[in-house]
Amino acid sequence: MAATVTTPKTPMPSAIDLYNIDHLLSEEERMVRDTVRRFVQEKVNPVIGGHFEAGTFPRELIPEIAELGLLGMHLEGYGCAGLNAVSYGIACQELEAGDSGIRSFVSVQGSLAMFPIYSYGSEEQKQKYLPKMASGEFIGCFGLTEPDFGSDPSGMRTNARLEGNQYVLNGSKMWITNGSVADIAVVWAKTDEGIRGFIVEKGTPGFTANDIKHKLSLRASVTSELHFDDCRIPAENVLPNVKGMKGPLSCLNEARFGIAWGAMGAMRACYETALEYAKTRVQFGKPIAGFQLVQQKLAIMATELTKAQLLSLQLGRLKDEGILHPVQISIAKRNNVREAIKAAREARSILGANGVTLEYPISRHMNNLESVFTYEGTDDIHTLIIGQAITGMNAFA
CATH class of the missing domain: 1.10.540.10 (Acyl-CoA dehydrogenase/oxidase, N-terminal domain)
Structure with a gap:
């Protein structure tokens, strides 16, 4: 008789890492x-x-x-x-x-x-x-978005004209994270040579930053409006090695990469909170985790979190190999933020009324994700980036 081969039993995967x-x-x-x-x-x-x-x-x-x-x-x-x-x-x-x-x-x-x-x-x-x-001694911010030009930054009105060995900067920027606490601002403006980047130091005459109040999202973050009124910038503060929209767009791609990963953190926090709550919240004589509708919500969250993590991991591997294309970043940013918002809303429903308090992190994450859904390219913009990549047709104009 052939010997019996015993296959080791595969351990149950973690509820937070179903795909190891x-x-x-x-x-x-x-x-x-x-x-x-x-x-x-x-x-x-x-x-x-x-x-x-x-x-x-x-x-x-x-x-x-x-x-x-x-x-x-x-x-x-x-x-x-x-x-x-x-x-x-x-x-x-x-x-x-x-x-x-x-x-x-x-x-x-x-x-x-x-x-x-x-x-x-x-x-x-x-x-x-x-x-x-x-080292954190200097804090920086990034000035691209304007009150009238968000998704179309190339239409910016902020401008800089060269006078001797200085540029005179005029205009305003909106929704700037770190704006009022920044020691330097990297500001993008139109010049006779095209769009250029300027390093503007805090305290430069003509440069002011005012915080945006009454936010219901990203409340634990400084968001400001930057103003430049005949602000004189030394010519040596111009970024010398880039002209045009390539400069700011390449920066946005760097930030979008981090957002694609970051959204999963908010998503995971909401999922973990809902899972633990469902195990301990008793209704009708047993934990609500034992009911089919709650398990369905948790199963969907866990599946989408796993998919988002795999999407981001491949994104990172492509970047490390130097073969990452911007459209791949758009796919991950769009998907992961979308699914994180859905997960936050489902998690909130599991917690019921408790989900809208700051005792739990879910509504805080849900509100924050509304900003993440918009900044560094709205969901619509990333949809059109992907659409152009797969059809070869530009729907922006």
């Missing part, structure tokens, strides 16, 4: 995940609800965020950690599990303020600004 995605990560990537997750659990979660309610950003966390090496972490040199794209994405995911405002701060600093200096700045500019930005 952890197995696909390197040891360094898992270390980044665990370190940032611990920081969020110990430092962000205990205070973020209060900051959201008060409409304030937890600036006291900036030194530790910097100490962890999260500012410009995907850039090389100049005091930056030089980690791979997947590690950066994982960090964004863990930060947004705490709050979108924390991830937005890190994204704006690294991908929108440091990245253009790193990619298009002079060596003098890099040496002057990047080490201080990596």
